[in-house]
Amino acid sequence: MEVEAIIQKSKKFEPLYNLPPKTHTVVCIGGRGGGKTYEISKFIAFSATMLKKRCVIIRDEKALIKDTILNEIWARYDTANEKGALSRFFTKNETELKDKKTGKTLIYTKGFRASDNQKRANLKGASDIDIAVIEEGEDITDVDKFNTFVDSLRKEGCLVIIILNTPDTGHFILKRYFNLVAVPAHDGYFEPVPKEISGVVSICSVYQDNEYLPDHVVNRYESYGNPDDPNYNVHYYLTAIKGYSSSGRKGQVLKKVKPIKFADYMKLPYREYYGQDFGTASPAALVGVKFDKNRCWWRLINYKPMSALELAKLYCTLGFTPADRIIADNADAKAIMKLKHGFKLHEVSADDAAKYPGILKGFYVVPCVKGADAISQRIALMDGMELYCVEEHAEAWHEINNYIYAQDKYGNYTNDPEDAYNHHIDAVGYVVNDQRGKKRFEITTQ
DSSP, rough: OOOOGGGOOOGGGGGGGGGGTTOOOOEEEEEEOOOOOHHHHHHHHHHHSSSSEHHHHHHHHGGGGGGTTTHHHHHHHOOOOOOOHHHHHHHOSSSOOOEEETEEEEEEEEEEEEESSTBBBBOOOOOSSSEEEOOOOOOOGHHHHHHHHHHHHOOOOOOOEEEOOOTTTTHHHHHHEEEEEEEEOOEEEEEEOOOOOEEEEEEEOOOOGOOSSSHHHHHHHHHHTEEEEEETOOIIIIIITTOOOEEOOOBBOOOOOEOOOOHHHOOOOOOEEEOOOOOOSSOOEEEEEEEEEEEEEEEEEOSSSSSHHHHHHHHHHHTTTTTOOOEEEOOOOOOOOOOOOOHGGGGGHHHHHHHHHHHOOOEEEEOOOTTTTTTHHHHHHHHTTTEEEEEOOHHHHHHHHHHHHHHEETEEEEEEEOOSHHHHHHHHHHHHHHTTTTTTOOOOOO
């Protein structure tokens, strides 16, 4: 029987009923009133009764589940069972739905932790699950326990559905499945943009997507974002209602960076330049940067601490040639000299000299130019460009989202960024500054 003949679907959630082949994860995220719980409860009630799918409902604490989506699932079930048609085939109690004919439990619940916070919940026995619904995903902070449960779902074709209100930027689910794009005019707030991940479908919904939401509820939600309304609460409006993520950090420096897939970056038909920040305790960030007129794209190649010799080996591994221009932090003149002119035979092992011949010859490394106001100048140049960073590089995005302006003693933002979360950003800035004004591309500042 066609699904359309059985269940009325919200337009926003239609993809749930027509998932691409080999979909293993669905992430439903957004603000209040977006219909996430209602639509997923409808989908689970349908899947368990009409398709005989075995479904488990997971939450941080099992005892709380009956107050959330399970209650919604039973409401959908009871509506469909108004005349008792389903009671001929199923038995239902507070926490389970069973198939009378097979005795199989079709809906049941588990918790990531027991009601007693000192006890561990038993997450075993989930190997025969068809659909696992993880409710209130923002409350689950133990990534290892989350991974352990998902790894236990071994039935072929098993689907994991994660439902969550948008958490703060540090949450592992947000980092795993979304890019964070700065919200214009609201420092410290980010829109979750789904990453393109094979087997993962993301549904982002807010109250405007819920055609069944009553007008009085819509009006109340919108009052939180109206400065003239007594209910005005901009943080609540942006996070709970609009579904944006908050970093708790205002004064973000780079607000306009957009994501680009790594594969798409590599296909860009422009010469790649390289920026190198040094660090043996902090990241020795190496970036690749491409330009086209006023557009700038970059990727993060290395974010591990490395000595000059380790960087030289990395350059060899990457296949750098004498034509590959590397703009390096001029604060470490010794490292630049070694990388540019090559190491002496007595400074490297025979094995390294044979395996990495480039470390003896040197590379096309030039020191960056820093004036009295070098950092502000680099930021101004970048701010006047259309910027893109490879979306798969989490360390790069962590810096972008946390690189902020310093404050004076009165709490006012200055024009100088804090000296933190800037390793790869500095490296990109070295290249941008190096290439400014050259005919390869144009930079217009605003």
